[in-house]
Amino acid sequence: MSTRNRAYIAGAFEHPTRKAPDKSVAQLHAECARGALADAGLTKADVDGYFCAGDAPGMGPLSMAEYLNLRVRHVDATDIGGSSYLMLVSHAAQAIAAGKCTVALITLAGRPRSEGTATGTIPRMGNLNQPDVQFEFPYGVTTANAYALCAMRHRHEYGTTAEQLAWIKVAASHHAQHNPNAMLRQVVTVEDVVNSPLVADPLHRLDCCVISDGGGALVVVSPEIARSLTRPLVAIRGAGEAVKHSMAGEVDLTYSGGRWSGPIAFAEAGITPSDIKYASIYDSFTITVLMQLEDLGFCEKGQGGRFVADGNLISGVGKLPFNTDGGGLCNNHPANRGGITKVIEAVRQLRGEAHPAVQVPNCDLALAHGTGGLLGMRHGSATLILERQ
Amino acid sequence: MMSARSMPAPIPTPDTEAFWQAASESRFLLRRCLSCARTHWYPRAICPHCLGDTEWVEGPTTGTIYSYTVMRRVPVPYAVAYVALDDGPTLLTNLVDCDFDTLHIGQPVTLAWVATEGGPNVPCFTPAAESSAAR
Numbered sequence: 001m002s003t004r005n006r007a008y009i010a011g012a013f014e015h016p017t018r019k020a021p022d023k024s025v026a027q028l029h030a031e032c033a034r035g036a037l038a039d040a041g042l043t044k045a046d047v048d049g050y051f052c053a054g055d056a057p058g059m060g061p062l063s064m065a066e067y068l069n070l071r072v073r074h075v076d077a078t079d080i081g082g083s084s085y086l087m088l089v090s091h092a093a094q095a096i097a098a099g100k101c102t103v104a105l106i107t108l109a110g111r112p113r114s115e116g117t118a119t120g121t122i123p124r125m126g127n128l129n130q131p132d133v134q135f136e137f138p139y140g141v142t143t144a145n146a147y148a149l150c151a152m153r154h155r156h157e158y159g160t161t162a163e164q165l166a167w168i169k170v171a172a173s174h175h176a177q178h179n180p181n182a183m184l185r186q187v188v189t190v191e192d193v194v195n196s197p198l199v200a201d202p203l204h205r206l207d208c209c210v211i212s213d214g215g216g217a218l219v220v221v222s223p224e225i226a227r228s229l230t231r232p233l234v235a236i237r238g239a240g241e242a243v244k245h246s247m248a249g250e251v252d253l254t255y256s257g258g259r260w261s262g263p264i265a266f267a268e269a270g271i272t273p274s275d276i277k278y279a280s281i282y283d284s285f286t287i288t289v290l291m292q293l294e295d296l297g298f299c300e301k302g303q304g305g306r307f308v309a310d311g312n313l314i315s316g317v318g319k320l321p322f323n324t325d326g327g328g329l330c331n332n333h334p335a336n337r338g339g340i341t342k343v344i345e346a347v348r349q350l351r352g353e354a355h356p357a358v359q360v361p362n363c364d365l366a367l368a369h370g371t372g373g374l375l376g377m378r379h380g381s382a383t384l385i386l387e388r389q
Numbered sequence: 390m391m392s393a394r395s396m397p398a399p400i401p402t403p404d405t406e407a408f409w410q411a412a413s414e415s416r417f418l419l420r421r422c423l424s425c426a427r428t429h430w431y432p433r434a435i436c437p438h439c440l441g442d443t444e445w446v447e448g449p450t451t452g453t454i455y456s457y458t459v460m461r462r463v464p465v466p467y468a469v470a471y472v473a474l475d476d477g478p479t480l481l482t483n484l485v486d487c488d489f490d491t492l493h494i495g496q497p498v499t500l501a502w503v504a505t506e507g508g509p510n511v512p513c514f515t516p517a518a519e520s521s522a523a524r
Contacts, residue, residue: 121462123397134399134409135431138511139483140460145469148458156456156494200458200469248437249430249478251471253456376456376471377481 004268007093007104008226009234009386011040011219012347014325014340016181018332020213021114025335026057026067028109028215033068036217041229042103047219048072049101051088054079055110055335064107074101080243080380081372082282084108085218085339087382090239092220102222109215110335119211119336120144120199132246136377143284144208146374148200151287153253155202157302160290162202164305166193168286169206169329171313176326178355183210184330193286207286209327214334216344232351237365238271238385240264245378256288256371257381258295265383266297271365273297276385278349278360279320280342282370283327289313292369293320296383315358324349324358339370343384350388364388393485394465398508404434407445413509415502419448419477430478449474450500451517459489472498472514486515 013035020028029052037043050072056064060077074095080087085108092104112119120143126133154160170190176182188206196205226233241264244257266272273296281296283289290304298320299307312318325331325345328338346366348354366386373379401409411418420432424441428448436443457470468484470492484492485501498514505511 121460128400129402131402131433132431134401134405136481138397138399138505139469139481139513140394140463140467141469141481142460144462145458145460149456149469149471152458153456153494198459198461200460200462202458205462246430246479246481249428249480251455251473251479253471 001097002268003090003093003097003239004237005235006097006223007220007236008223009089009218009236009343009347010221010226010229010231011036011042012344013039014216014332014344015109015214015334017214018181018183018212019113020111025109025111026064029056029064029107030068032109032215032217033105033107036105036219040219040221040231042219044068044070046103047105049074049092049095049104051076051092051104051106053077053084053088053108053337055337072101080382082284082337083339083370083372083380083382084337086343086368086370086384087241087380089218089220089236089343089384090241090382093236093239096220096222102225104220106218106220106340107215108335108337108340110337111213112336113211113213117211120208132377141377143374144203145200146376147285147287148203149376150253150291151202154287154291157254158305160305162194162204163190164309165207165286165290166190167309167311168283168289168313169193171311172283172323172327172329174314175324175358176330178357179326179331182326182331183212203285203287209284209329209333209338211336212332212334214332216334216340218340218343233389234347234350235387235389236384237387238265238269240268240383242381243378244381253376255301256291256295256375257379258292258369258371258383261381261383262296262369265385269385271385275365276367277363278324278346278366279322280346280366280368281322282338282342283323283329284338284371288371288375291375292371296367296369315360321358321360324354337372339372339382342368342370346386350386394467396503396505396511398505399511405432408432409509412502412512415510417448417450417500417512418445420444421446428477430480449477451475452498452514454492454494454496454498455479456494457484457492468492470514483513484515485513
């Protein structure tokens with residue numbers, strides 16, 4: 001069953017906070033839910049499906065459904081890390097197409113900044129029943145070095161340089177300067193990035209995303225409800241998901257699960273990468289963006305470095321405007337999970353509601369894509385293709 | 390040569406106790422499938438290639454660096470790597486007893502057991518040529 005044009009994103013809300021020491025995580029979820037429903041022109045009573053990921057407070061969706069006092073007939077709390085929210089949009093569309101719900105609310109929130117989480121550089125043990133923990137935790141695997149391993153291999157195979165990776169951060173910073181809520185609004189240069197301290201070779205401090213409190217929410221609705229509302233129609237035209245891992249020891253760090261999720265989404269949408277006017281690409285690190293662009297087919301494998309260089313990702317300058325909110329690299333990475341902000345900025349672009357300085361003219365087809373988990377170990381990938389109708 | 394980072398002990402599960410027992414005796418084991426005869430990493434009771442039952446076999450102790458990174462923004466820097474075992478799977482490990490600045494992909498390495506905080510040794514690797522020269 002294709003979900004093409006069977007569901008629409010009617011509401012989108014990005015929490016403006018980047019540091020919330022005085023709020024609870026549940027409260028932030030609720031503030032995001034309120035914001036997205038108001039954006040859609042719907043109320044809490046309209047919600048009959050609730051979606052979150054496994055990091056939401058409580059068991060799956062249970063505590064948040066209670067906190068929000070929802071009465072729903074469909075729930076889904078599938079967790080594939082930061083890419084969960086891209087996938088949950090697809091799952092919501094599937095549930096709507098199957099008649100299981102008509103108004104699906106998706107929420108994310110977290111406070112890693114207030115909680116002082118050293119997200120990228122401290123090993124986290126995880127659940128001892130997780131079979132890989134005993135073979136990884138002793139070695140000091142962290143988010144930063146798990147992505148650096150991919151960057152190092154990419155450099156070896158394809159000659160990708162630190163300067164090419166830096167262009168991704170430079171492009172994000174050009175966009176973030178126009179976003180009053182962005183954590184880092186200063187425009188940076190390639191030299192700034194490569195001269196920032198090494199975190200894990202070859203990734204520098206400015207190759208890494210921000211750590212921010214906050215959250216976001218989305219409202220996905222049936223076609224009938226979408227047409228009854230006053231918001232622009234943003235259809236879910238294609239979606240794909242995948243899991244990539246160490247493949248029983250046949251490790252290949254040169255590509256991400258986007259190699260699999262992307263073609264599924266493009267086939268369902270019936271378009272090709274050259275049709276995409278704007279792309280939200282998960283940017284936990286610069287290397288994440290570069291590999292995903294290759295895997296999604298925006299350039300040949302190994303050509304990512306050349307593709308992103310010289311401002312090709314800057315809106316109004318390059319061929320593929322990306323992350324026009326400043327992305328995770330400069331704007332926001334709420335709860336260490338950047339998937340929902342990827343969808344939100346794509347919706348803004350399709351509605352023509354992005355900042356005028358970064359708005360892509362006639363933006364009718366956008367892609368949002370994410371990687372969740374650890375790029376160099378196991379990760380989820382989710383691709384969405386959205387259309388303004 | 391920098392002082393080594395202290396290594397947390399791995400916490401075995403019932404299906405890996407034999408691996409860590411052998412490791413405490415500095416023997417490196419792999420799991421091989423009784424049905425398809427392929428090895429894999431990390432060790433599993435059920436073959437990840439064909440879901441057959443598996444058995445312990447002695448693993449290769451040499452390989453080459455597939456990728457690596459040096460963790461710099463920590464009190465004691467350390468090198469995380471994937472090592473492709475000769476005629477075997479690729480495993481995540483640390484590179485120890487080495488000059489971080491001369492590490493490179495494709496470099497031959499040999500197994501080097503590293504003691505942990507109150508647990509069994511864990512398999513790490515050290516450059517094959519450089520380790521003898523450095524000593």
